[in-house]
Amino acid sequence: MGVSLVQELIVRKMKIYNSLNRQLEDFVPLNHEQVSIYSCGPTVYDYIHMGNARTALVTDIIRRYLVYRGYKVKLVQNLTDIDDKIINRAAELGVSAKQLAHQNGEAFFEDSQRLGIHPADVHPKATEHIPEMISLIQTLIDKGAAYVIDGSVYYRVNQFAEYGKLSNRKPEDLLAGARVEIDERKEDPRDFDMWKAAKPGEPSWDSPWGKGRPGWHIECSAMAMKHLGKTIDIHAGGEDLRFPHHENEIAQSELATGHTFARYWMHVAFLKIDGKRMGKSEQNFILLRDALDHYPTEVIRHFLISAHYRHPLDYNPESLAKSEGALRRLNNCLDALKKYDGQVDANETGVSPLQEAVETMKSRFTDAMDTDFNTAQALGAIFTLVSEVNRSFTTSNGADAPVFAQAYQALTETCEVLGIYNMDAQDGNDVEQRDQLIALLLDIRQEARSRKDWDTSDKIRDSLKELNIEIQDTRDGATWKIIS
Ligand code: AMP
Ligand code: ZN
Numbered sequence: 501m502g503v504s505l506v507q508e509l510i511v512r513k514m515k516i517y518n519s520l521n522r523q524l525e526d527f528v529p530l531n532h533e534q535v536s537i538y539s540c541g542p543t544v545y546d547y548i549h550m551g552n553a554r555t556a557l558v559t560d561i562i563r564r565y566l567v568y569r570g571y572k573v574k575l576v577q578n579l580t581d582i583d584d585k586i587i588n589r590a591a592e593l594g595v596s597a598k599q600l601a602h603q604n605g606e607a608f609f610e611d612s613q614r615l616g617i618h619p620a621d622v623h624p625k626a627t628e629h630i631p632e633m634i635s636l637i638q639t640l641i642d643k644g645a646a647y648v649i650d651g652s653v654y655y656r657v658n659q660f661a662e663y664g665k666l667s668n669r670k671p672e673d674l675l676a677g678a679r680v681e682i683d684e685r686k687e688d689p690r691d692f693d694m695w696k697a698a699k700p701g702e703p704s705w706d707s708p709w710g711k712g713r714p715g716w717h718i719e720c721s722a723m724a725m726k727h728l729g730k731t732i733d734i735h736a737g738g739e740d741l742r743f744p745h746h747e748n749e750i751a752q753s754e755l756a757t758g759h760t761f762a763r764y765w766m767h768v769a770f771l772k773i774d775g776k777r778m779g780k781s782e783q784n785f786i787l788l789r790d791a792l793d794h795y796p797t798e799v800i801r802h803f804l805i806s807a808h809y810r811h812p813l814d815y816n817p818e819s820l821a822k823s824e825g826a827l828r829r830l831n832n833c834l835d836a837l838k839k840y841d842g843q844v845d846a847n848e849t850g851v852s853p854l855q856e857a858v859e860t861m862k863s864r865f866t867d868a869m870d871t872d873f874n875t876a877q878a879l880g881a882i883f884t885l886v887s888e889v890n891r892s893f894t895t896s897n898g899a900d901a902p903v904f905a906q907a908y909q910a911l912t913e914t915c916e917v918l919g920i921y922n923m924d925a926q927d928g929n930d931v932e933q934r935d936q937l938i939a940l941l942l943d944i945r946q947e948a949r950s951r952k953d954w955d956t957s958d959k960i961r962d963s964l965k966e967l968n969i970e971i972q973d974t975r976d977g978a979t980w981k982i983i984s
Contacts, residue, residue, distance in 0.1 A: 512761040514569065514870045516734070517810060519742065519765040520666055524872060530763065531732045534572040535792070537563065538724040538762070540737035540745070541623070543580040543716075544604035545589045548611055549785035550804070551771040551778035555738045557801060558768045558809045560617040561918060562713035562736070564868050568917045576727045577620040578720060579605050581627050582713055587702055596705050598839070601627075611788045616797050616919045618860045622727045626719040633714045637694045637707075639756045649685045651697030651710035657690040666765060668742035692748055694718040700931045717748035721793040723760075724755060740777075742767050771804070773815045786815060794968060798920045799823045805875035805918060821982055826883065828921065830934065833886045834911060834921060836893065840904035854892045854900045858910050863882055865914045875918065882914055938969060942978050945971075 505720040514527040529535045539559040542548050548556070556577075563573050570597040580586075581601035605625070612619070626633075637653050640646040645659040657663050664670065695718070698704035698711040705713060714722075724732055730753075737746065746765065753761035770777040773784050791800055803823040807813040861881045869876035889907050915921035941960050948956035961971045964980070971980050 512870065515872055516764050516766065517843050517872045518763075520762075521768045522668070525764070527764065529571070530731060534574055535566055535734065537573060537575045537734045537736065538600040538720070538728055539575065539577045539620070539735075540720060540741055541577040541579050542604075542608055543583050543585055544601045544608060545583070545585040546604060546780060547607050547787045547789055549778055549780065549787055550791055550800075551738070551785065553611075553615060553788040553791075553800075554771040554809075554813065555736070555768040556612060556617055557615065557804050558766075559736050560767070561805060562680070562734070562873055563618070564917050564919065565873060569870075574622075575620040576622045576624065576724065576730065578723045579608065579623060579625045580719060581605060581625045581717075582703060583716060598627075601625075607789075610793070614792050614797060615788060616801060616922070624723040626714065629719070629723050629726060630707075630714065632726050633694075633718050634707050636722045636725070636752065637718060640694070640752065643755065646694060646754045647687065648709050651695075651712055652693050653695035653709055654686055654691045654693055655722060655748065655752060656750065657688055657692075660755050662754070663690070663751050664747065666747045666750055669743065690868055692717065692744065694752065703717060717745055719753060720745070720754040721749045721756075724749070724761075725757070730757045730759040730761075732762050734764045734766060736766040736768070739767040739769055766809075768809045769812045771813050771815055772929045775814070776862060778815060795820060795824065796827070798922065799827050801918065802827055802879070802920050805834075805920075806879065808872070808874050808876045810872070817982065824982065826879075829886055829890075830883070830911075830915070830921065831890050834908065834915075837889065837904050837908035837911070840901065841908050842905060852900055852903055854888060854896070854903045855906065857885055857888040858903065858906050862910050862914070869917070878914070878918065882911060882918075885911060918970050936979055938964070942971070942980065945978065 515524045516527045517523070518525045537559065539556070541556075542552055559575065560578065563575050566573050579601075586597050586601050590597040590737065593600065609619070609623075637646060640655065641648070641653065643659075645656050646653050647656060648654075667737040693715045695707060695709060695712050695713060697709070698713065703713060724735070735746065735749075742765075750761050772778060773786070776782055776784060778785050788800075795803075799820065800823075802811070803820050806819070806823065813819075861884065863883075864881035865878050868874040868881060871877075885907065889904070889911075892903075912921060941964065945957050945960040948954075948960070964971060968982055969980050970982075971978050
């Protein structure tokens with residue numbers, strides 16, 4: 501890389517689409533030493549599904565890329581461990597809300613780890629921050645921005661002139677589509693509860709307003725400010741959280757402190773299935789842990805980042821099969837390149853077309869990721885280089901060998917940012933090994949068929965089907981595909 505390009509990369513700013521201002525903006529962190537990120541984590545009443553995983557993975561990639569760009573990052577991702585859904589599910593199952601939340605919190609960490617998501621620097625739990633929430637609510641009462649009715653505390657929306665700025669809704673639209681509880685006692689239907697008076701049999705905590713529990717929005721305001729200060733750089737979550745959750749977080753935090761709460765708001769578009777949002781309430785979800793039982797980590801990561809995070813993505817077996825194919829090509833290419841790693845001093849090489857391709861890939865990757873973390877284009881850059889390397893293997897008669905080490909380095913570095921190649925784990929070869937085993941079984945089946953041993957042939961076909969691998973007999977021989 502020439503000096504001018506290096507300099508350009510250092511001064512060039514990343515751009516983030518800020519959903520607050522609905523535009524692409526230069527990313528300038530408040531403190532150049534450390535970028536602060538708060539990401540709304542799961543409500544732990546069940547295992548997480550692939551939709552939740554998409555949002556969590558995007559946050560992981562944002563952090564990995566910022567680190568790659570030389571920033572220090574502090575990431576906080578909360579666990580909502582007290583909520584109506586948890587209380588209701590625990591009652592159905594006959595366990596305590598605490599026990600249910602604990603089990604699902606542990607399962608969330610386990611699933612995230614299996615997906616290669618690095619743990620956040622802090623994973624605060626709502627139930628461990630009740631004093632901070634009470635103190636924030638008290639501040640808002642003292643400022644006249646909240647009122648108490650029968651032991652519940654409500655936020656007075658008309659005290660915050662900028663209410664609606666994130667969701668870009670006019671006051672009259674603010675109720676449309678939102679799950680705002682009808683409560684005749686509220687001064688204004690838009691007001692929302694920050695503290696809910698205890699109901700019999702529900703978990704509760706002492707407060708100046710009597711026993712009760714926090715509302716969901718105050719939880720995130722209090723935990724974000726406790727761990728990241730009054731102003732954070734990036735606040736992320738799924739697009740369903742923009743209103744009312746994030747709008748209410750802004751209202752509470754900014755009225756309490758007088759400071760901007762989050763400088764860049766990022767919202768991840770939905771993972772869909774059959775055109776509908778994947779969600780617990782829609783009953784159309786695929787649990788992340790089930791997907792991880794069928795596909796390697798890197799395949800699921802590749803699939804989830806194959807679209808830019810602001811575009812919806814459809815879950816279907818065909819797309820996952822495409823990701824499997826892509827990962828197979830990538831792993832084969834990296835395996836072939838590995839033996840050149842460290843063998844060549846890059847300075848000794850002349851400029852060849854493959855070397856140009858390596859440089860082009862690096863700058864296309866950075867351009868894509870610098871422009872609002874465009875993982876789809878970043879993958880495009882990586883796979884173009886994979887094709888170039890493969891072409892070179894077959895056509896260059898070894899002339900490109902000196903550049904292979906550079907290609908290997910560039911590919912592994914960028915793939916590590918996206919977490920689609922794990923150099924340490926041998927399971928990078930899992931897919932290839934599986935494919936070889938299936939090919940072997942198909943050979944054995946073919947031999948059995950030529951002996952008219954239909955029992956063995958059927959047994960192989962049926963056993964593979966139980967493992968979600970479907971054999972199709974064609975005129976050119978048997979082929980197979982993953983089904984789900
Ligand atoms: P929840 O457990 O419902 O509070 O969701 C945890 C996180 O996953 C939040 O940031 C949600 O916005 C996000 N999320 C939920 N469903 C989807 C989906 N289908 N696609 C993308 N993100 C989602
Ligand atoms: Zn939140």
